[in-house]
Amino acid sequence: MRATVIPPVGESAPERPAHRDANVLRWIAAYTMSMVGDSVYFMALAWAATRSGSPTQVGVVLAVGAVPRALLMLGGGVLADRWGPRRVVIGSDAARCLVILTVAAALLVTAPGPGLLIAVALVFGVVDALFLPAVGALPPRITAPGQLARVQGLRGLAARVANVTGGPLGGLxxxxxxxxxxxxxxGALFAGSLALLVAVRIAPLPVRTTTEAPAEAAEAGPWRELTDGVRYIRHHRVLGPLMLVIALSELGFVGPLNLGLVLLAQERGWGAGGMGWVVGAFGIGAGAASLLLAVRGRLPRAGLVLCLSVVGGSLAIGAVAFVPTVVLAAVAGLFVGLLAGLGGGLCGALTQTASEPGYLGRxxxxxxxxxxxxxPLSYPVTGAAVGLWGTGPVFVVSAAVCGAGGALGLAFTALRRAELPGG
Structure with missing residues (x-):
């Protein structure tokens, strides 16, 4: 039976720019509130753990939430495709709100032990594994295809706002x-996010006929849907190489820029203030890249720009460990943020435009x-490697891994020539 082809969102009328679309702005506001809530929650969890346990127990509390997130993330994508991302996003946001407000009420009458905090972190990690794939699958349902790059830019700006405000707010x-x-x-921020998400209008996605999508997908069980999703990515001419680029670039980026930078600042005697300048410069660069995507809306030859951004960003990562002054390190951090922000935004936009609607959650x-x-599992490896060989070699190897992702992307013609829809 042939699938009915439904016109894509916005195809029957001129596209409204995402930054002027009230529906998109509601979603961005909900996403921003949710991310700020995440930062405040993490700060609260860290301090509650510090007051109730040993340093080892604090580390366990802060790390344990990543376990269900890593183990269940793919299952969250299956549920987003099976039930629809809006339903999963609203349900998981409501669960986060309920859990965190319950913990707040409990803290008014008792001092929680590490066991309770570990349970909270585990539950939050499970909910995150549902929330994150679903919220990433929503943009094609709230805007036209040509506006997806703008949405990714706005999303990047939201992340920068959350990073700047969430930590200090939690500390205060x-x-x-x-x-x-x-x-x-x-919890109140999650509740506000939930109210905005309920108000967001969600359009049906187009159903496209494709030889890559299994006809019996609707009758398949969860495990079959999961394996079908992995098989779909592996055989896709753009998505397969794109996932490899994302994997390698993230592995090369996360360790040095999060943990490695702390150790570098300590080794060079820059102190927390010097590290702050580098981190701040990175944030400015990433924000500028997000603003460029939000305003411009579309960059020609998106696949090529993406791969070159990853390669250029890797060179800037390597430079951070070898410049002699904190000022030059901040300049290198600015370029890392600019190129990483540009590459990350284009990765998100290409992922959403290249994916079949029924597979987008997975x-x-x-x-x-x-x-x-x-x-994030690279943190212990990065710390151990710095202890053995110092920051310079570790930054070089990390930059090489990140750069290998961009170079690999350039080797795939389909990804190198990938374009975003006009908008």
């Missing part, structure tokens, strides 16, 4: 009201697994 709340106040505000879950599930 803990300082003046304790972890209970921080958990309460995090494809998003695979890319999110690399960025938020597997890549």
């Amino acid at each position: 709340l803990v300082a003046f009201g304790g972890p209970a106040a921080a958990f309460a505000v995090a 494809v998003t879950s695979v890319s999110t697994l690399f960025t938020l599930g597997i890549a």
Whole structure:
């Protein structure tokens, strides 16, 4: 039976720019509130763990939430495709709100032990494994294909706002009201995000006929859907190479820029202030890249620009460890942020435009697994390697891994020539 082809969102009318679309802006506001809530929650969890356990227990509490996120992320993509991303996003956001507000209420009457905090972190990790793939699969349902690059730019700006405001807000709340106040505000932010998500209008995605999509997908079980999604990515001319680029670039990027930079600042005597300048410059660069995508909307030869951005960003990563002053390190950090932000935005836009609608949740879950599930596991390896060989060699190897991702992308003609829809 042939599938009915439904016109894509926005095809029957002129596209409204994403940054002027009230529906998109509601989604961006919900996403921003959710990310700020994440930062406040993490700060509250860290301080509650510090007050109730040993340093080892604190480390366990902070790390344990990543386990279900890594293990269940692909399953979250299956549920997003089976039930629809809107239903999964709203349900998981409601669950986060309920859990965090319950913890805030509990902290008013008792001091939680490490066991309770570990349970909270595990539950939050499970919910995140559902939320993240679904929220990444929503943009094609709220805007036209030609506006997806703008949405990724706006999403990047939201991430920068959350990074700048979430940590300091959480710190102030803990300082003046304790972890209970921080958990309460995090829950309120999730509640506000939930209200906005409910108000977002979701259009049906087009159903495209394709030889790559199994005709019996609707009757397949969850495991079959998961394996079909992995097989779909592996055989896709653009998505397969794109996932390899994401995996390698994230593995080469996360360790040195998060943990390695702390160790580098300590080794060079830059102190926390010097590291702050480098991190701030990175944020400015990433924000500028996001703003470029949000305003421009579309970059020609997106696949080529993506791969070259990854290669250029890898060179800047390697330079951070060898420049003699913190000022030059900040300049290198600016270029890392600019190129990484540009590459990341284009990765998201190409993922959403190249994917078949019925597979978008699973494809998003695979890319999110690399960025938020597997890549953070490189922290212990980065720390041990710095201890053995110093920061210079570790940054060079990390830059080489990241650059290999961009070079690999250039080797695949389909990805190198990939274009975004006009908009």
